[in-house]
Amino acid sequence: xxxxxxxxxxxxxxxxxxxxxxxxxxxxxxxxxxxxxxxxxxxxxxxxxxxxxxxxxxxxxxxxxxxxxxxxxxxxxxxxxxxxxxxxxxxxxxxxxxxxxxxxxxxxxxxxxxxxxxxxxxxxxxxxxxxxxxxxxxxxxxxxxxxxxxxxxxxxxxxxxxxxxxxxxxxxxxxxxxxxxxxxxxxxxxxxxxxxxxxxxxxxxxxxxxxxxxxx
Numbered sequence: 001x002x003x004x005x006x007x008x009x010x011x012x013x014x015x016x017x018x019x020x021x022x023x024x025x026x027x028x029x030x031x032x033x034x035x036x037x038x039x040x041x042x043x044x045x046x047x048x049x050x051x052x053x054x055x056x057x058x059x060x061x062x063x064x065x066x067x068x069x070x071x072x073x074x075x076x077x078x079x080x081x082x083x084x085x086x087x088x089x090x091x092x093x094x095x096x097x098x099x100x101x102x103x104x105x106x107x108x109x110x111x112x113x114x115x116x117x118x119x120x121x122x123x124x125x126x127x128x129x130x131x132x133x134x135x136x137x138x139x140x141x142x143x144x145x146x147x148x149x150x151x152x153x154x155x156x157x158x159x160x161x162x163x164x165x166x167x168x169x170x171x172x173x174x175x176x177x178x179x180x181x182x183x184x185x186x187x188x189x190x191x192x193x194x195x196x197x198x199x200x201x202x203x204x205x206x207x208x209x210x211x212x213x214x215x216x
Contacts, residue, residue: 009102012082016074019081023089026101027108027118032092034085039077 009031013020018038024031093102094109096116103109103116113120165172168185179186193200193207193214200207205214 014078014081019078019085021082021085023085023093025093025104025108027103027116030104030107032089034088037081039074 009024009026011022011024013022013033013036016039018036020034020036022031022033092105094105094116095102096119098115098119101116101118103118108117110117110120110122166180166183166185166187168180169183171180171182173180173187177187193210193212195212196207196210198207198209200214206212207214
């Protein structure tokens with residue numbers, strides 16, 4: 001037998017009873033498993049082992065000889081089975097000429113570019129993913145804005161009537177401040193109706209627009 005080409009992305013599931021192999025895609029990890037192929041050597045060796053256990057003596061010697069024969073014959077059969085498995089599954093995998101990875105033809109190979117999708121992504125898929133990502137970011141941004149808007153519409157916000165600047169020196173003010181940090185002027189908060197949002201006159205017990213009772 002000549003040299004056997006092999007890759008690192010496989011598992012050998014072979015036993016004394018037969019041969020079976022799995023081959024995986026380097027990119028996505030999916031793969032294929034060959035059917036289990038029983039061996040005549042494995043069956044014969046089991047029979048000799050059973051005879052040795054029952055009778056010993058001659059049969060025990062025969063079992064030992066069978067084990068030695070299996071060491072060479074089984075290895076040869078194993079190599080042949082492995083090579084056959086490689087040839088059987090080769091059409092399902094492609095080796096990328098750029099990164100040398102073996103990838104599955106169905107999901108990870110870009111036919112138009114002749115490269116794996118890691119080296120040459122599908123532009124249509126990438127564009128769709130980018131658009132979806134942008135949409136998600138916009139949704140989260142809108143959601144955050146909506147939460148801030150709802151906060152401003154709470155009853156406490158209506159009643160507080162936060163000013164942006166001091167009515168005396170026009171210095172910017174922090175939210176809900178009672179006195180100006182620059183000139184010390186008292187900040188007169190403007191009360192609003194909790195029902196309709198209209199401004200309330202100082203000391204008013206009822207809203208002049210809708211007649212609702214003032215909470216202040």
